[in-house]
Amino acid sequence: MSATAILSEERDLDRSLVVVFLRGGADGLHLLVPHGDDAYHRARPTIGLKKSELTDLDGFFGLNPQLAALHPLWQDGLLGAVHAAGSEDETRSHFEAQDFMEHGGLAAGGWLGRFLRVRPDAGNSPLTAVAIGAQLPECLRGAPSCAAVQSLEDFGLGRHAPPGFAKQLAALYSSTPGLLGPAGASALAALERIDQLNKQAASPDHGAVYGKDAFNQGLQQIARLLKAKVGLQAAAISLDGWDSHLTQQTIIEGPMSRLASGLEAFAKDLGPERLAHTNVVVMTEFGRRIAENSAGGTDHGHGSAMFLLGGGIKGGKVHGEWPGLDESQLTGPGDLAVRHNYRDVLAPILTHLSPATPLQEVFPGHDLRPMGGL
Amino acid sequence: MNETSRRRFLQATAAGGALAGVGGFSAMSSWLASFLSADPEAIGPFRASTSAEIDEASHAINRLTFGPRPGDHQRVSAMGAKAFIAEQLDPDSIADHESEKRSRHFEALAAWPAGELLEYSPAELLDQLTRDKLQRALNSKRQLFEVMVDFWSDHFNIDPSKGDSRWLKPLDDRHVIRRHAMGNFSELLKASALSPSMLWYLDGRVNRRDSEHEKPNENYGRELLELHTLGVDGGYTQQDVMEAARCLTGWTVHERKKARFAVGKVEFQAQRHDDGEKIVLGHKIPAGLGKGDLDRLIQIVAHHPATAMHLATKLCRRFIADHPPLPVVSAVAGTFLETGGDIRKVLITLFSHEAFWATRGGLVKRPLHFVVSALRACGAETNAGPELQDYLLRMGHAPFQYPTPDGYPQEPEPWMATLLWRWRFASEFAANGIKGTAIEMKTLVSAAGGKRELAAHLLGRTPTEAEVMAALDSGAPLALMLASPAFQLC
Numbered sequence: 001m002s003a004t005a006i007l008s009e010e011r012d013l014d015r016s017l018v019v020v021f022l023r024g025g026a027d028g029l030h031l032l033v034p035h036g037d038d039a040y041h042r043a044r045p046t047i048g049l050k051k052s053e054l055t056d057l058d059g060f061f062g063l064n065p066q067l068a069a070l071h072p073l074w075q076d077g078l079l080g081a082v083h084a085a086g087s088e089d090e091t092r093s094h095f096e097a098q099d100f101m102e103h104g105g106l107a108a109g110g111w112l113g114r115f116l117r118v119r120p121d122a123g124n125s126p127l128t129a130v131a132i133g134a135q136l137p138e139c140l141r142g143a144p145s146c147a148a149v150q151s152l153e154d155f156g157l158g159r160h161a162p163p164g165f166a167k168q169l170a171a172l173y174s175s176t177p178g179l180l181g182p183a184g185a186s187a188l189a190a191l192e193r194i195d196q197l198n199k200q201a202a203s204p205d206h207g208a209v210y211g212k213d214a215f216n217q218g219l220q221q222i223a224r225l226l227k228a229k230v231g232l233q234a235a236a237i238s239l240d241g242w243d244s245h246l247t248q249q250t251i252i253e254g255p256m257s258r259l260a261s262g263l264e265a266f267a268k269d270l271g272p273e274r275l276a277h278t279n280v281v282v283m284t285e286f287g288r289r290i291a292e293n294s295a296g297g298t299d300h301g302h303g304s305a306m307f308l309l310g311g312g313i314k315g316g317k318v319h320g321e322w323p324g325l326d327e328s329q330l331t332g333p334g335d336l337a338v339r340h341n342y343r344d345v346l347a348p349i350l351t352h353l354s355p356a357t358p359l360q361e362v363f364p365g366h367d368l369r370p371m372g373g374l
Numbered sequence: 375m376n377e378t379s380r381r382r383f384l385q386a387t388a389a390g391g392a393l394a395g396v397g398g399f400s401a402m403s404s405w406l407a408s409f410l411s412a413d414p415e416a417i418g419p420f421r422a423s424t425s426a427e428i429d430e431a432s433h434a435i436n437r438l439t440f441g442p443r444p445g446d447h448q449r450v451s452a453m454g455a456k457a458f459i460a461e462q463l464d465p466d467s468i469a470d471h472e473s474e475k476r477s478r479h480f481e482a483l484a485a486w487p488a489g490e491l492l493e494y495s496p497a498e499l500l501d502q503l504t505r506d507k508l509q510r511a512l513n514s515k516r517q518l519f520e521v522m523v524d525f526w527s528d529h530f531n532i533d534p535s536k537g538d539s540r541w542l543k544p545l546d547d548r549h550v551i552r553r554h555a556m557g558n559f560s561e562l563l564k565a566s567a568l569s570p571s572m573l574w575y576l577d578g579r580v581n582r583r584d585s586e587h588e589k590p591n592e593n594y595g596r597e598l599l600e601l602h603t604l605g606v607d608g609g610y611t612q613q614d615v616m617e618a619a620r621c622l623t624g625w626t627v628h629e630r631k632k633a634r635f636a637v638g639k640v641e642f643q644a645q646r647h648d649d650g651e652k653i654v655l656g657h658k659i660p661a662g663l664g665k666g667d668l669d670r671l672i673q674i675v676a677h678h679p680a681t682a683m684h685l686a687t688k689l690c691r692r693f694i695a696d697h698p699p700l701p702v703v704s705a706v707a708g709t710f711l712e713t714g715g716d717i718r719k720v721l722i723t724l725f726s727h728e729a730f731w732a733t734r735g736g737l738v739k740r741p742l743h744f745v746v747s748a749l750r751a752c753g754a755e756t757n758a759g760p761e762l763q764d765y766l767l768r769m770g771h772a773p774f775q776y777p778t779p780d781g782y783p784q785e786p787e788p789w790m791a792t793l794l795w796r797w798r799f800a801s802e803f804a805a806n807g808i809k810g811t812a813i814e815m816k817t818l819v820s821a822a823g824g825k826r827e828l829a830a831h832l833l834g835r836t837p838t839e840a841e842v843m844a845a846l847d848s849g850a851p852l853a854l855m856l857a858s859p860a861f862q863l864c
Contacts, residue, residue: 108533108575109777117777126794136767141535142777144770145791158798160805162849169797169857171844176859179738183790184859190794361778 015311015353016226017234018219018280019112019139020263021102022255024242025094026284027298028305029336030252031067032081032318036060039325043291043334047248047298061318066256069264073309078267078275080315082371084303084323084339086286090332092300094243097285101342102138104363109142111346111362112234116143118361119354125231126190127155132218132237140236151221155194166191190230197228208269209261215239216262223269226278233353242284246295263309276311279349287336290325303336306345312352313374320371344371417753417814417821420445422831428734430455432834436735436864437693438462438725439517441747442831444821459725462518463718465556473514480506483544488570488638492630496540501763503534503544504773508758511746522555522717524742525692527773528781530566530602532575534774538630539574542638543774546571559685559715560676563602567594567668570638573627576779582646583623590648595619597779603675605684610655617652618675621659621667624648676715682707686720691784693724695733702729735834738786739864741769744796747864748803748856749811751832752818756811765808768795793862800856815852825851833860 034040035051036059054062055071061083063071073079089100104111116122116129122144129146131137136148147154157165166188173184204223210216215237222235239262241255259282267275287304303323308315323329323337331337343363347370350357359368423432431450435442438459450458461468478484480502485491491499511520530551534543546569554562566572573579576594583590595618599610624647628636642665651661655678659670675681686707690698702724709716709723724730739747745765749756756762766772769792776782783789802808804815822828829837829845832855837845841858845851855861 103535106537107777108536108539109775114777126791128791138535142533142775144788145768145795146770147768148764156798157794158802158807160807160850161798161801161853165797165801165848165850165854165857168844168848168854172841172854172858175840179786179790180793180859180862183793186791187793187797 015277015279016232017112017349017353018222018266018278019234019236020259020280020282021098021137021139021236021238022242022259022282022284023094023098023238023240024244024284025097025286025288025300026242026255026304027244027248027252027288027301028083028085028284028303029287029290030244030248030298031064031256032057032083032305032307033062033064034060034083034322034325035062037322037325039327040290043325045292046296047292058318060322064256066253067260069260073264073267074316077315078311079263079307079309080313080317080319080374081308082306082319082340082345082374084320084336085283085306085342085345086303086338086340087342088338089286090302092286092302092332094285094300099138101283101285103141104139104343105365107364110137110139111343112139112236113142113146115350115354115357115362116146116234119357121354121356122233125233126187127194127225127230127232129234129236130222130225130232132221132235133214137236137238140234143234149221152194152198152224156191156198193228193230197224197230204265204269206268206271208265210265210269211258211261213258213262215258216265219262219266220269223266226270226274244288244297245293245299246297248292248297251297267309275309278310279313279353280307280309281346281349282307282309283342290330290334290336301335302331303338306340306342308345308349308374313349319373340371341366341369344369345374347371348374417444417817419821419823420831421448422822422827423447423451423835424830426836428835430731431458433731433734434458436834437730437737438521439750440511440520440743441750441864442834443750444753444818444831447831447834459518462516463556463721463725465516465519468515470515473510473516476509476513477506480509483548485544488542488545489635491541491544492634492637494541496534499541499544500534500774501760503547504763505758507773508746508756508762511742512749512754512756512758518721519556521692522721523551525689526551526555526562528776528784529688530562530572531776531779531781532569532571532774533777534571534575535777537574538627538637539571541630542569542571542574542627545569545638554717556717556721559710559717560672562717563676564668564672566602567598567622567672568625568640570627570640573625573640578622579626579629581619581623582626582643583620583648584646590616590619590623592616592619595622598675601779601781603684604678604680605687608678608680608684610680614655617654618671620648620650620652621654621671624665625668677711679707679711682710686710688784689720689724690729694730695736696785699729702727735860735863737864738789739862740782740784740789741766741771741792741796742773743864744862745769745799748800748861751856752803752813752852754803754811754813759810761809762811765795765799768792769799796862797857800861801850801853804850804853804856818852828852829855832856833858 033049033054041048055068056062087101089097102110129140129143131140131148140146170188173181210220218237225232244251283306284304286302288298288301292298320340323339343366347359347368431447434455435446482494482499482502483506514520534540550565550569576597577591578594581591592615596615600606604610624643628639630637644664649662652659654674657674686703690703706724710720713719819828822831845854848854
């Protein structure tokens with residue numbers, strides 16, 4: 001890539017990816033319920049949900065009532081799902097499975113970090129990628145220029161830069177030949193946008209209402225960055241609390257309602273135009289055992305559901321094959337099979353974001369079969 | 375505690391309030407933090423350059439070190455730039471007690487046998503590796519040696535976040551990179567080929583032939599030719615990659631999951647070695663050599679003319695220019711071939727060449743160099759903890775975190791998006807706004823003999839009027855000098 005190609009324009013690389021990781025092993029069977037599968041009701045006499053309790057989607061799957069707020073997005077074709085998705089990791093260990101999934105297999109660095117490095121149209125924004133929270137998630141490891149931030153105030157020149165600082169930088173960089181001059185101009189422009197952003201009221205647009213929890217607040221920060229066109233290509237955010245070994249219905253009520261209210265507000269806040277340039281992927285390290293346990297909970301399983309929100313994907317549909325919950329179809333100690341490797345689900349989305357990306361470099365060691373029809 | 379909450383607890387403990395989770399604050403590290411952030415050593419009066427251009431002393435310091443410390447220019451001017459280079463080329467002759475003493479606190483890095491490394495969390499090991507690297511870059515008097523360690527760490531890049539590498543990279547740093555950084559290239563190459571961490575990173579551990587039908591795993595063989603030796607245009611074929619991989623079948627490493635106590639032990643399994651005849655780059659390796667194939671392969675690729683050109687080009691890009699003139703590359707490659715890969719002699723040719731002296735101040739510092747040079751120039755003390763590491767992460771240059779085997783790029787283009795974070799770093803650093811890192815501005819200015827003199831110290835030449843004006847008008851002169859275009863260059 002020539003220097004001018006990356007430096008000559010203020011790139012709002014058009015499309016952005018937001019990865020929501022549900023940590024703790026979210027029960028896909030509870031979020032996106034296969035009410036049409038008799039084996040589901042047999043396996044979950046206590047915690048199973050009846051069709052009448054669900055928001056039916058297609059006569060076979062229904063949304064958990066706690067996720068009802070997402071139904072309008074589903075109806076508008078902006079939200080879709082892939083069931084029986086996950087990774088080939090069989091450890092059923094949170095740490096190992098998260099690590100495996102976020103690295104994109106037995107690989108060094110994170111899949112999202114590699115994607116940002118190898119995409120041929122990489123931009124030069126200082127804000128290529130952000131993670132909301134105290135720590136950088138493994139998926140972003142190795143990303144060019146990546147920041148883990150709590151809020152937008154973490155950007156910019158910092159609290160010690162005097163008011164005249166940027167102006168004097170501009171004076172020096174504007175007369176600098178070679179690469180540094182234009183790069184300085186580009187950084188100053190980004191700085192200006194961040195400043196404007198920090199001055200604006202933080203209230204969301206289009207009447208969106210975020211919850212007060214960290215997940216909702218984090219999504220709001222991501223939305224602000226996306227709306228401000230600071231060149232953000234990827235954002236990662238986690239939602240914890242899915243490890244429902246006991247009294248599942250109570251335990252994951254909170255996380256489910258946070259997920260639903262957050263995504264609903266995020267979509268509304270971005271508005272149709274920006275949302276069309278954004279892809280949100282919701283994933284988890286593994287699903288949970290089909291049979292409920294004696295404590296009204298579920299144990300670590302295998303396949304789960306992924307949700308896809310945003311432009312360019314075919315929403316309003318549960319994509320892919322459903323292996324079914326008959327005993328003959330189960331894997332391990334009685335778990336939903338993984339029919340759709342998460343990398344094959346991510347592949348078409350990444351291609352959509354950056355068509356010429358060599359995906360084998362993003363997902364080394366995996367025989368990639370990008371999922372069709374998304 | 376269930377697994378998730380246990381993990382979260384461990385993460386929180388490891389993060390120790392870190393911004394970005396690169397760090398780990400064990401009890402040892404916290405103690406160390408207090409030790410390292412003690413009062414900065416007093417900086418005595420020193421003279422900076424009085425030349426408006428980058429003189430020989432500044433040039434030699436710029437290129438062979440992570441930047442001038444107070445007094446360096448004066449010392450190098452007095453002894454002569456060429457004598458300074460000769461001194462740096464002989465690291466064993468340089469006493470380095472202070473830096474060595476500080477590095478000894480990173481006890482995990484000296485763990486032996488390898489099984490001892492399993493006593494540490496991967497986050498703690500990465501943290502100690504990172505702090506040790508920063509500490510040495512900052513304080514070691516063997517600066518050229520540290521620069522070469524950095525060079526080879528990229529050339530033989532390993533991102534330790536894969537498999538057992540999480541625990542084994544410290545061995546690679548100690549036994550491969552540091553042991554051979556200024557030694558012989560073929561010895562370095564062989565050590566890397568058998569590095570437990572490398573065997574994990576590039577899948578050498580699963581390169582085997584258990585049956586007639588099994589194909590070798592080519593991952594390491596390919597990178598050996600493409601990155602470590604001949605270079606992508608070095609004239610090898612796909613057949614050569616496969617033959618190289620065949621030579622290395624059977625070498626493997628004990629896994630943590632199967633053999634906790636023998637973890638990291640490298641072993642040759644003759645029954646998994648393809649012992650047939652191979653032809654690599656036109657050289658025949660006869661059947662039946664067993665583990666001897668490795669030495670033959672190393673000899674063929676390490677001394678290949680394309681390898682000499684590939685390494686000469688990379689070294690000239692690091693030390694001379696982004697597009698070094700052909701004569702100096704050829705001269706350096708010539709020495710490489712004549713001396714059988716004697717890294718020290720190769721560097722002597724490079725630094726003696728007129729091309730080395732001809733272009734000054736035109737290389738863009740990579741972020742690590744930028745950060746360390748700011749710390750060095752200001753005589754800063756730091757614990758190299760999470761707050762400092764976070765800046766490197768934001769600039770995309772956190773040590774040991776580059777995912778692909780090509781290592782952090784040397785060319786300037788990929789680093790151009792890092793300016794905003796460099797400016798923020800300059801501003802926060804100069805105002806003592808980075809936790810765990812401290813400077814004494816007043817001492818610094820008075821030791822330099824004034825603000826203009828301090829600027830000359832930072833830039834390696836006297837500042838222009840425009841630079842002086844901008845610095846004074848900015849309200850934060852030191853920060854502005856560190857953020858200025860000239861300080862991004864070396």
